[in-house]
Amino acid sequence: MEERKKDHISLALQAQLPTSHNDSRFYYEPMLAAHPVGMSSPTQLLGKELAIPFWVSSMTGGTSAARTINQNLARVCGEFGMGMGLGSCRILLDSPKHYNDFDVRDLLGSHLPFYANIGICQLEDLLDGNEVDRLTEIVKRLRTDGLIVHVNPLQEWFQAEGDRIKRPPIETITQLLEVVDYPIIVKEVGQGMGYQSLSALLKLPIAAVELAAFGGTNFSKMEMLRANTPEAEAFSGLAAVGHSAIEMVEMVNDIVLNEPIRCNQLIISGGVENFLDGYYLLSKSSLPAVVGMASAFLKYAQDYELLKRFVVAQVKGFRMAQSFLRVKE
Template identity: 55%
Template sequence: MEDRKRDHIDLAFSSRLEGKHVDNRFDYEPLFGTHAKQKKEYQFAGKKMTLPLWVSSMTGGTQRAGTINKNLAQACAEFGLGMGLGSCRILLDSPQHFNDFNVRPIMGDAAPLFANIGICQLETMLEEGSTDKLGELVEKLSADGLIIHINPLQEAFQPEGDQQKRPAIELIQDFLQQAKLRIIVKEVGQGFGKESLRHLLQLPIEAIEFAAMGGTNFSLVELNRSNAVAAEVFNPFIHVGHTAEDMTLMVNQLVSEMPADDIKVKQLIISGGISSLLDGYYLTSIAKLPALYGMGSAFLRHAMGDYSKLKTYVEQIDHGWSLANNFLKVKQV
């Protein structure tokens, strides 16, 4: 106790919040909660999760990526999270990388897991009549479904990028008529505008993942790999897009405007620029559709080495989520 009191004296002045931002999204209600953890379950893709937290798609196809994926899978198993794999395109051409993505034995059957393919690869497979390979991929990975990522700007800026010939909405609609898979549609760092969201909400898909502005922007990743002239000309495109809060409010507005029978999508994954659990807590609370929140780079920072570092990070998120449930009241917008 003496050490703790000495710390209080030493840290009192450096811990003042004068002039610093107050988070006005919440009412803090300290009279009514306890420190006991609330036991809750969250549903996604027919599976139960104990935290509404999604490990957003990141990487695969290298030894280092294999280590990252296995650490993330272990966290999903231990803490009841869901996970989207990085692009599995390489598995269609190079099966030797399968072990980098083969995380189901680590995760167990309880946690939701989704494979991932790009819209340009889907277009090629639709043209070739080979989309059955995607079902085989999902089955081989023992995944619960497939993420289709939409990335026209990333492909445009990628030196070796693919050229999309048909609008993504047409390709997804064609695939849904053929496939018997649970589908998530996501962007790659700039999000979806209102009309894109309106059309996606009318599709019979498992979820829309925002991948909004503010997180890892894969268009910028490709520009950073490109030549100096391309980077100069195309850089303004990087600043076009929609934040996770903007998209949550757009979906809320669309849900209010559209006939209920027109809304077929089951759930949202609110991701992109979610840097803290309170961001996720707030946005999932105000969403008018059932929602998880997703993080990518925040997990990546803790998943590159020994699992214990990642475990400590997720333990703190778990504890923080319980504190938010017990002591915060979200101000509805």
């Protein structure tokens, strides 16, 4: 105890925080709970139970590092009871030799939600060619619960080798729903989406909408940096448009109040840096939701022990937030 008190004296000045650093989203209520016991905070998503309301958002596929990353992410999901979305499985349409990079169901376990992923442009082509059975084969072979469709018009526009979307994505997704019998999640890739797009999606019988809001990894800016051309620079203003996670949550809440919907689950992602962001956004959502993170997990995904330590810290922090913080209205 004496050593601890000496530490307090020597660190007192360093530990001072100005009032400008106060996180004003919360009321801190130290009188109303004890320290949380255990790591579990069960929630339902996509017909399965998660031990904690965290989702590993789609990140990578088709690279030499994908296997290690996917295996470590699936393993940590299995250990802590989280759901997982794979990165783009497009490469599996070209060659089956990469299946082992994505085949991680056994590490995750059958009791947790696990989804494959394809882009809207590839989905358009498969529907036009009456080849959706190729997607269904991927879903079956990887033993996923369903499919994520990522909608990325700005990313494709910036990408030097990008594809072009030929019709409104809502029409393509509606067509997909008519020909498959497994759950579909729809997401953006880092710009989020506005009121009308959210309204149109929530009226479809899809399993969930993932927000993928502005504020996280911006794939439009990434492709602009990759291209490094005068054309990309001219279009750069488009990379700065979009909607934050809290803005999208509030739009969804408004839609739920005023319009009939058929989809009633959210994955809140995009700009979620830590458990405090997640706790705040989940508390604000009127729809059942989990919080998704991508780059935060990816930072540690090639070293399992570091990844595990990161997840433990996030889960413990989330449980403390549940106990002692109340979100301001």
